[in-house]
Amino acid sequence: MQAISENRNQAAQPLEDEAPSVHLHAARLSYRGETIFDDLDLHLPARRTTCLLGPSGVGKTSLLRMVAGLTHAAQGEAVDAEGKGLEGRVAYMAQQDLLLPWLSVAANVTLGSRLRGEPAPHAEAKRLLERVGLADAASLRPNALSGGMRQRAALARTLIERRPVVLMDEPFSALDAITRLELQSLAAELLRGRTVLLITHDPLEALRLGHRVLVMSGRPARLQEAIEPPGEPPRDPAGADILRLQGDLLAQLSKAKP
């Protein structure tokens, strides 16, 4: 019993810094002469998971890439409450697992340290692989893993960086329903205490995992006011509140469709 509760306390990975709130002010983006969004403000409260829903092509991924610092700073740069940039504090998890096929699972998890020329944190990697249930797969290559296992490995690679801000772009969308449910619970548990932005096209996923749910729609795109589902994530997908909110969200999303 004691051991289990200790394990629970260690569940959330210790962070390098306290998780900050994230602010993106007056962001704008155009693509081939068309304005995708303009004068857009995004606010991610500290240590909370914000889910972003919206129709395909509305600019959700572009917005996330902007927060990640993967676009030109002139279009918009995300800062914390003190106005400092987020460089080195953001971890990014994409829809594809982006595992390198020539490296073992363990080597993929410690990719960041290798890229920065630092010694690889092997003990940490081993512990995290145990947490995501891949202890036996550490020496396998990614092509030997199922889709769910691959996303678990990607999750471990994201967590080992101890970055206080985590950006996720539909990380579970390619998984079957049961695997997705399992991974959502695991992610919610392991990401507790971080500032998270999660893009999804699944209203139920947003309501399970988000402290806040935003809907992005229109052209130029706007963010609609946030839903704050009751209770702590991960929530029961069969809860009455969740199911009612899912109906509301679906209605909102079908109105948002161009």
Add this chain to the structure above:
Amino acid sequence: MSLPKASRPALVFLVAIAAWELLVRVTGAPAFILPSPLAVASALVERWPLILDNALVTLAEILLGLLLGTLLGSASALAIAAFASLRRWLLPVLVVSQAIPVFALAPMLVLWLGYGMASKVAMATLIIYFPVTVAFLDGLRRTEPGWLDLARTLGAKPASALLHIRIPAALPALASGLRVATAVAPIGAVVGEWVGSSAGLGYLMLQANARLQVDLMFAALCVLAAMALGLYFLVDRLARRLLPWQPES
């Protein structure tokens, strides 16, 4: 037909040999025009020391050419991939170098580098350089963009992303280039020997031809073909062994 996979080409080969033998018997072609397979086989056995000596020279030329061509080609591809400005300078040179038929250069190479191995190695290197450079460069420029985004968020410098992501990701493309290079390398070496040489299978065939020893010519040709095939399969197997993650082509 439930024959083992490897037996099919062997069967086709045997049928071709039988047809050849039949053709010689039916037409009664003289041995200095078309020797029978048996005559070629006996020439192969009787003149084996001579053939072997010359085959080893050609093999050495091919291997040295492969080594140099691969090193130069890989270095060029890396330089072009790492420094975008180099591309504008080097790519036109690369394309122009391919517009000149290598065969036309052979007499010049012999003139400059002599009748020995150097001119043949240079020919093989030239003919290998282009496919290796183009294939590797193509691989280096087609890195999955998601991997590069990931590397950036993980704090990788461009040189580190090149070393840890772009180069390993391009190795399967380099292997394709190497397969092509291995297939064309013997052409370079033999053309070089034809233009002017004192040893090698090309030289042996030229000498045999001049003396109407067509059976010896065929025997040398068979050894050359076997060598080229063996090299190709060796490179193919090696590439598969060393790069087990690459997609089946």
